[in-house]
Amino acid sequence: MTGTRVVCAGDQFISGALLASRVSGAIDGVTTVRTDSRWPSEPFDDGDGVREAAGDPGELAALVAGADALVTHLAPVTAEVLEAGKGTLRVVGVTRGGPVNVDLAAATRAGVPVVHLPGRNLGAVAEYCVGTMICAMRGLPVAAAELAAGRWDGTGFRFDRVGLELRAATVGLVGLGAVGLRVAELLAAFGAHVLAHDPYAAPEEAARVGARLVTLDELLAGSDVVSLHARLTAETRRIIDAAALAAMRPGALLVNTARGELVDPAALDAALASGHLRGAVLDVFDPEPPAPGDPLPARPQVFATPHLAGASRQVAEESAARIATEVAAVLRGRRPAHCANPEALPTA
Missing domain, CATH: 3.40.50.720 (NAD(P)-binding Rossmann-like Domain)
Structure with a gap:
């Protein structure tokens, strides 16, 4: 899949660099673009149709324009971000059990499947x-x-x-x-x-x-x-x-x-x-x-404890690898293991 461009939006737990390394291992010839929020040093937020999200939707939208895929942990995948990816964005991968930081209704309207990782931690x-x-x-x-x-x-x-x-x-x-x-x-x-x-x-x-x-x-x-x-x-x-x-x-x-x-x-x-x-x-x-x-x-x-039960190195490393595999499957026209809006998957 030479020419594939994937935005890797990480944070201080699952970094953009870690996501990019796993995406590069799963997709040949991929170009990755990395960015990181300051979560958990700075708290996540709710708004614009998403919950428990960290990062600037405007900055993310600028990166997503022209991308084939977006892989993230907590980035705010709002309607604005999905609109920026119109015409090219084929899949969003979220390294969480529930992709609450994605506006699922907007993703479904845009025909963008959202893959995620139930039981990841x-x-x-x-x-x-x-x-x-x-x-x-x-x-x-x-x-x-x-x-x-x-x-x-x-x-x-x-x-x-x-x-x-x-x-x-x-x-x-x-x-x-x-x-x-x-x-x-x-x-x-x-x-x-x-x-x-x-x-x-x-x-x-x-x-x-x-x-x-x-x-x-x-x-x-x-x-x-x-x-x-x-x-x-x-x-x-x-x-x-x-x-x-x-x-x-x-x-x-x-x-x-x-x-x-x-x-x-x-x-x-x-x-x-x-x-x-x-x-x-x-x-x-x-x-x-x-x-x-x-x-x-x-x-x-x-x-x-401050919501730390699911925090381990294995969770970060294995989540990055698993979501890269899920995103690669969609880009290759295969069905992923877990999709939050399967109606957005290609039918052919």
Whole structure:
């Protein structure tokens, strides 16, 4: 495909240089144009029909004019950008599970397929979940903070304060998609008993990873750890509310790496303040970043991180390689593995 021109719009996680190197390896004779936003040093933004985007649409539009493809992680692929590529742009590749930084309606109107990578960071997120479960159940974040403050708290060895090992724990997974399945696989290696609630889960997949499908009520009442892996929908918004938290075992742990909107934050704060829950691991919030004065990140029982569960070198490197393969497939007239608007794919 000599003469093919691909714009590689990266950032400080998946750089334009990394995208360009993988595109050059997947497409012979390609010419790449690179640009980078300053995310995550500067936050992403919403607007012009896109969400969680980083970069200047006007600058991107100037680069896309005359290009055959655009490959990006977070660049704002707005209607303006797609219009600039009119007549030449044949595919947009996004190294994310959900291409929310693309105006899909505008892309479909322009006849430009948008390929993406569902489950691209499932390994990183699953390892984060299991690692932080272990830390939080054993009280390690609080102990580390105490020691950093100059206090040696030997009472962490008291029987009434020590936590469970995973091999003795029942872990409930709310959502058994790609990430939930991988978490279940890792938990099985530790010997944990795994429950799962997901109305759309295939029973054979649950059985494969050793998870027993149950109702949400059964899961909440029967789990030492409840870990959230559900998509955000009208049905799942605030699925963990005051009633759900009250139904959890006293001393249980809540882990949320999915979406902040799945949890009622005021109800969670109350459950932690009362001592009903042992603690919480929160990598996502509503809103993000947390509002000034949000009490949850400051609570000693909360292991809070700024949406980092999916951050690893493997995610960056493998995502760049996979999206280059997907974009190359479309340019060669083949069907990609994952297209957000398949109606825009060529029919011939």
